[in-house]
Amino acid sequence: MPAYIAIADDHYLVAAALADLIKKFDNYDVLLVAENGRDLLEKLEHSSQLPDIVLLDINMPEMDGFETASQLRQRYPTVRVLVLSMNDREDHLIRMVRNGARGYLLKGCRPSELNLALNEIMTKGFYYSEYFTTQLIRNLTGPSSNGxxxxxxxxxxxxxxxxxxxxxxxxxxxxxxxxxxxxxxxxxxxxxxxxxxxxxxxxxxxxxxxxxxxxx
Structure with missing residues (x-):
């Protein structure tokens, strides 16, 4: 049985391309595509199947990724969030982690890394890329060695x-x-x-x- 993926991204062409790419990965299928966080939550309410993973953009109209991740954690705690964003701000990464994200990818990543991230989240529950780990450590250790x-x-x-x-x-x-x-x-x-x-x-x-x- 494939793992189901939901995509929330306000750029239609990006979302469509992601959906086509994920369908080519072994053991994955796309359950739904949403234009923003509010659209995603509304579609989940009427869906008989929950996604295993939500690919979530940050900057979206109606409801952004921060609020969406928080709502998903409250309403659907079994659904895992993987952020896929153009935004590489450290404070945004930390905020998404605090709101329940299990991993964080930049949209410039290779398809192989996206596939790896999905596999890791399905098997381990999280995906910590080198970028993710570096930023997480820098922000969560408080004052760094250089003060x-x-x-x-x-x-x-x-x-x-x-x-x-x-x-x-x-x-x-x-x-x-x-x-x-x-x-x-x-x-x-x-x-x-x-x-x-x-x-x-x-x-x-x-x-x-x-x-x-x-x-x-």
């Missing part, structure tokens, strides 16, 4: 400021804790805001929790 937080490229002092600023301490309190002047703390704040692309302390704290940089 940066790789998600936002924060150095150790900026990361220390971030953790203190996500508490109820005032900026003057933070300056005392870090044994620096308030002017230096202002510099840390401006650097962290810029690197994290936020405009205020609340947004910074929310983003830090979202990306696992702090625990509240």
């Amino acid at each position: 940066t937080i790789s998600v936002f490229n924060l150095n150790e002092r900026e990361y220390e400021f971030l953790k203190l600023a996500c508490s109820d301490l005032t900026y003057n309190d933070i300056a005392d804790r870090m044994s620096v002047s308030p002017r230096t703390v202002d510099g840390y704040r401006e650097a962290v805001f810029q690197k994290m692309n936020v405009k205020n302390r609340v947004s910074m704290a929310i983003k830090a929790v979202k990306y696992g940089l702090i625990d509240l």
